[in-house]
Amino acid sequence: MAGKKFLVTRSQNQAAALVALLAEQGGEAICVPTIDIVAPESWRPLDLEIRNLEDVDILILTSANAVNAFFERFLENEQYFGLLKAVTVVAVGPKTAQAMAPYALSADIVPQDHSAEGIVAELLALGVAGKKILYPRAELARPYLVDHLRAAGADVSAPIAYRTVAPRENTEKIRRLLKNQELDAICFSSSSTFDNLLAMLGDELKLLLGKTELFSIGPQTSRTIREHGFKVDLEPPAWTLDALVAAMVEHYRN
Known part of the structure; x- marks a missing residue:
């Protein structure tokens, strides 16, 4: 991938790994986020669930952002770590699981x-009837779970742990990169990273893309891209950053 330039749309504090x-x-990464991670309008719903953690059977964490927000409030509420020993902890993938390591979980x-x-x-196979489940989520998370x-x-509580917003100040930077045809591809690590780019550039996005390809980390992100009438040029077989980059290497080799 020598000489190739890629727009990394992840939030600033999560771009380093990619x-x-x-x-x-x-490859050369150009980091111009289309997503910022911000606190919910109120911490009260999540704080209430954390204070009543002894009632929880299952904790579901679906991103590193959810892990960090949960433990930020866990510590703020001075909750007892021992309570988590009685909770079944579910991580959506290996990166989310790794994000728990600093908290000894x-x-x-x-x-x-x-x-x-x-x-x-996984949970239906175990049986969830009568179980209390805590799912700290993104504001725009799909209702599927x-x-x-x-x-x-199951008795599911799903308080908002974080929100994603579009950093409008980055619009002109991305417009210039696309207009000058400086990008070989744009990497999307979530539906929100694409939705926000589209919100930032609107109908202009299709005109500006030219030969710039769109790379998606997984099927849900790809579905979002296609629903807006855009082509997904690459999606890895596994939904991790390592798999995405491996697929990119193969893409350019071919």
Whole structure:
């Protein structure tokens, strides 16, 4: 991938891993986030659930952002770490599980299918009827997980742990990069990173793309891109940054 330039749309504090992986393969990452992670309008719903953690049977964490927000409030509320020993902890994928390490917590369940569908399949196989489930979520999270677990008889609390917003100040930088045809591809690590780019550039995005390709980390992100009438040029077989970069290497080799 030597000489190739890629727009990394992840938030500033999460871009480093992808930048490093691209650099290892000779690619140049240009970091202009289309997403910022901000606090919910109120911490009260999540704080209330954390204070009543002794009632929780299962904790579901679907991103590093969710892990960090949960433990920020856990510590703020001076909750007892020992309570987590009685809780079944579910991480959507290996990176989310790794984000727990600084808090001396390990995931009990990491589905092979790193998605809400994978989590639901694992938990339904175990049985969730009558279980109290805490799912600190993104404001714009799909309802799939909550709807299916509730339908199976679980008591699911899903307080907002963080919100994603578009950093409008980056619009002109991205417009200039595309207009000058400086990018070989744009890497999207979530549906929000694409939705926000589209919100920032509107109808102009299709005109500006030219030969710039769109690379998606997984099926949900790809679905979002296609629903807006854009082509997904690459999606890895596994939904991780390592798999994305490996697929990119293969893409350019061919």
